[in-house]
Amino acid sequence: MNTFIFTATFILLSTVVNQGISNPAIGFSAILSQNTYLENDHAIVYDNVVTNFRNGYNRWSGHFAAPRKGLYVFTCSVRANSKVGITVVIVHNGRPVLRIASSVYSPETGSGSVTLILKKGDNVWVKRLGHGRHIEKHYNYFSGYLISAEI
Amino acid sequence: MNTFIFTATFILLSTVVNQGISNPAIGFSAILSQNTYLENDHAIVYDNVVTNFRNGYNRWSGHFAAPRKGLYVFTCSVRANSKVGITVVIVHNGRPVLRIASSVYSPETGSGSVTLILKKGDNVWVKRLGHGRHIEKHYNYFSGYLISAEI
Amino acid sequence: MNTFIFTATFILLSTVVNQGISNPAIGFSAILSQNTYLENDHAIVYDNVVTNFRNGYNRWSGHFAAPRKGLYVFTCSVRANSKVGITVVIVHNGRPVLRIASSVYSPETGSGSVTLILKKGDNVWVKRLGHGRHIEKHYNYFSGYLISAEI
Numbered sequence: 001m002n003t004f005i006f007t008a009t010f011i012l013l014s015t016v017v018n019q020g021i022s023n024p025a026i027g028f029s030a031i032l033s034q035n036t037y038l039e040n041d042h043a044i045v046y047d048n049v050v051t052n053f054r055n056g057y058n059r060w061s062g063h064f065a066a067p068r069k070g071l072y073v074f075t076c077s078v079r080a081n082s083k084v085g086i087t088v089v090i091v092h093n094g095r096p097v098l099r100i101a102s103s104v105y106s107p108e109t110g111s112g113s114v115t116l117i118l119k120k121g122d123n124v125w126v127k128r129l130g131h132g133r134h135i136e137k138h139y140n141y142f143s144g145y146l147i148s149a150e151i
Numbered sequence: 152m153n154t155f156i157f158t159a160t161f162i163l164l165s166t167v168v169n170q171g172i173s174n175p176a177i178g179f180s181a182i183l184s185q186n187t188y189l190e191n192d193h194a195i196v197y198d199n200v201v202t203n204f205r206n207g208y209n210r211w212s213g214h215f216a217a218p219r220k221g222l223y224v225f226t227c228s229v230r231a232n233s234k235v236g237i238t239v240v241i242v243h244n245g246r247p248v249l250r251i252a253s254s255v256y257s258p259e260t261g262s263g264s265v266t267l268i269l270k271k272g273d274n275v276w277v278k279r280l281g282h283g284r285h286i287e288k289h290y291n292y293f294s295g296y297l298i299s300a301e302i
Numbered sequence: 303m304n305t306f307i308f309t310a311t312f313i314l315l316s317t318v319v320n321q322g323i324s325n326p327a328i329g330f331s332a333i334l335s336q337n338t339y340l341e342n343d344h345a346i347v348y349d350n351v352v353t354n355f356r357n358g359y360n361r362w363s364g365h366f367a368a369p370r371k372g373l374y375v376f377t378c379s380v381r382a383n384s385k386v387g388i389t390v391v392i393v394h395n396g397r398p399v400l401r402i403a404s405s406v407y408s409p410e411t412g413s414g415s416v417t418l419i420l421k422k423g424d425n426v427w428v429k430r431l432g433h434g435r436h437i438e439k440h441y442n443y444f445s446g447y448l449i450s451a452e453i
Contacts, residue, residue, distance in 0.1 A: 009312050010160050023174045023325045025222040025299035027266040031249065050248055051266045053222055053302065071327040071355055073447060075226075075264040075377075079252065097352055098333065099440045101381065103410035108254035109261035110411035113377040115329040115353045115445050138250045143266050145224060145298050147447050148327035151355065161311050174325045176373040176450035178417040182400070201399055202417045204373055204453065226377075226415040230403065259405035260412035289401045294415050296375060296449050 026067055027145030028057035035081055035137050038128040044088065044135070046126075046142045056144070063125045066118040070149040076126050077111040078102045079139035084132030092116055092124050099129060109139060117151055177218055178296030179208035182289060186232055189284045194276040195239065197293045207295070214276045217269040221300040227277050228262040229253045230290035235283030243267055243275050250280060260290060268302055328369055329447030330359035337383055337439050340430040346390065346437070348428075348444045358446070365427045368420040372451040378428050379413040380404045381441035386434030394418055394426050401431060411441060419453055 030046035038044065043062035052059075054067045066072065078100050080086045085104035089096040090112070100112040116124065126142050181197035189195065194213035203210075205218045217223065229251050231237045236255035240247040241263070251263040267275065277293050332348035340346065345364035354361075356369045368374065380402050382388045387406035391398040392414070402414040418426065428444050 005312065006156075006160075006308065009308075010156060022221070022300035023298065025301045027222050027224070027298055029249075029264075029266040051222075051268055053266075053268060070324070071329050071353075071447065073329070073445070077251075077261075077263050079261075098331075098443065100379075101411055101441055103254065103259070103405065105256070105410075108256075108259045108405070108410045109252055109263070110379075110381075110441075111262040111264075111413040112379050112411070112443060113264070113331075113413075113415070113445050114443070115331040115355075115447050117353055117355060139252055139261075141249065141263060141265070143224070143264050145222065145266050147298070147325065147329055147449070149324035150327045161307065173372070173451035174449065176452045178373050178375070178449055180400075180415075180417040202373075202419055204417075204419060228402075228412075228414050230412075254405065254410070259410045260403055260414070262413040262415075264415070290403055290412075292400065292414060292416070294375070294417050296373065296417050298449070 024146060024149055026054045026056055028052040028064060029141065029143040030057060030059060032135065032137050032140040036135050038133045038135060041127060043125040043127055063123050064144050066120055066122045068149055069118060069120045069151060071147045071151055072116050072118050072144055073113060073147055074116065074124055074144040075113045076100055076142045077109050077140060079109045079136050080107050080132050081134050081136035086132040086135060087129040088126050089129040090114055090126055093122055175297060175300055177205045177207055179203040179215060180294040181208060181210060183286065183291040184288055186288050187286050189279040189286060192278060194278055214274050215295050217271055217273045219300055220269060220271045220302060222298045222302055223267050223269050223295055224264060224298055225275055225295040226264045227251055227293045228260050228291060230260045230287050231258050231283050232285050232287035237283040237286060238280040239277050240280040241265055241277055244273055326448060326451055328356045328358055330354040330366060331443065331445040332359060332361060334437065334439050334442040338437050340435045340437060343429060345427040345429055365425050366446050368422055368424045370451055371420060371422045371453060373449045373453055374418050374420050374446055375415060375449055376426055376446040377415045378402055378444045379411050379442060381411045381438050382409050382434050383436050383438035388434040388437060389431040390428050391431040392416055392428055395424055
């Protein structure tokens, strides 16, 4: 009996070492589906959810809540729908961490990425920081994913 | 005999737990090396391949085919080489998933990222969606990588 | 005795297989905190370090040195603080690999990402390639992270 289980263990372990065990899969991407007017201090609600593996992203609030601790990456693109620039900011538990700006003179896309260490349950979202208020559907999006849980 | 293999197993397992086993490595980046005129419905062929680990990216077709299932991230930057904006779109198995636009008024870079769940063999590429047709060498690129195979 | 260790091994292995072992965690993000004049051939020193897990990024030199070999992703955004475009380039061990340009006509953000295979100790940084020299605080940043050590 012991020999059987032992052999099973050895085969299982060899498989692990040969093929690798992957990172836990956590990641989302969401896109704005309607032209939107930004209020102060509200999360931007990217409502067209392309991917939401492990359901960390809430499409009603616009918040991502970390399903587990780890090293994460977040990316956001912003584009105004007029010739007024808009600055948004990626927020971690209420603290602004990365500003991203659309141009002041023409509707163009600004993008930014940031690497963050999150505790389980930490929140990350995007809000308006300043300048204009009208952002364009399809060209505003927000993504995040776990890089490693080994922190 | 059993004791020897058993001890080997235990040491191997301890190593795995202490050092971690990494994600399978899959990732590519490719850059446009020539100013290019975009046809309708053709994949943009980023021909200067910087990295192509596990050969998922095909530099002749511009398509990435997933070497295995998993959670992937794709990033693309677009820049026109005139004052005509260009919109491109990241396509997953023929379905457009993320639009990225260069400015309408000046040659500027638009960038976007998207997290996608792929089955083995799924295709991801970039094509023109609208507006102008001339994109600039060196400033148009496409990247993708596996975040986790645990889906 | 053997039975005890054996059982411990089996439980440990089952845990590994069920929960996954994550990628080693390596990643950083740093932001420019002051408007900066770019010299030729100097690394841009992003001095406001948001994250620096495993200390690969040096905030005095602007260089990232890989703590271990692997497949990495680097992302950079550039924005001039005047109506003069600026081109920067991500450099790997002295070799320019990815150009990123701010617009020629208006202060706007250009962003780019690249996937690179690094040996332990390889350096990655960002430098000015051409055009203007004044970049704007808060909107210039540089990030990098390990995707997989299995190369």
